[in-house]
Amino acid sequence: MGKNRKHGAAFRLMLVKAFLKGNSVNGLATKFAITDSLLRKWIDHYQKSGIQGLLPQYGRSYSEDFKRNVVRTYYNDGLSLRDCCLQYQIRSLATLSRWVRQYEQFGG
Numbered sequence: 001m002g003k004n005r006k007h008g009a010a011f012r013l014m015l016v017k018a019f020l021k022g023n024s025v026n027g028l029a030t031k032f033a034i035t036d037s038l039l040r041k042w043i044d045h046y047q048k049s050g051i052q053g054l055l056p057q058y059g060r061s062y063s064e065d066f067k068r069n070v071v072r073t074y075y076n077d078g079l080s081l082r083d084c085c086l087q088y089q090i091r092s093l094a095t096l097s098r099w100v101r102q103y104e105q106f107g108g
Contacts, residue, residue: 007034012054015039016046041082048086057091070096071103 015028019039029036045053062070066088074084074096081093081100090096 009051009054009056012042013046013051016043016054019043044082044086045091049089053089060091062090067099068103071099074100 015032015034018028019025025036025039025043029039042054047053070084070088070090073079073087074081079087081096085091085093085096
C-alpha cells in the first residue's frame with residue numbers, strides 16, 4: 001500500500017460534500033488536521049471526475065510520449081501545475097514537477 005493512503009475515499013467524500021454545502025476549506029482543513037491544499041486537491045478531483053476522482057490509483061504508469069505531451073502542454077498552454085494535473089488526471093503535483101525538471105535537464 002502507498003504512503004498516502006491515510007484518508008480513505010469515504011473520508012475524502014465527506015469533506016468534499018461538507019465544502020459543497022458551504023463550509024470553508026480552511027475551516028474543514030483545521031478541524032480535520034489536514035492541509036488546505038490537500039482538501040482543494042480532493043475537491044478539484046471530485047469536480048473533474050466525481051467519486052472516481054477520490055479513489056486511489058495504485059501502480060499507474062505513464063508512457064514517455066504521454067509525459068512529453070503533458071510537459072509540452074504545461075509549457076505551451078501556460079497552465080499551472082495544478083491545472084495540468086487536473087486536465088491529464090495526474091494525482092500528484094510532485095510527479096509532474098519531476099517530469100518538468102527532467103525535461104528541462106535532458107530536453108524533450
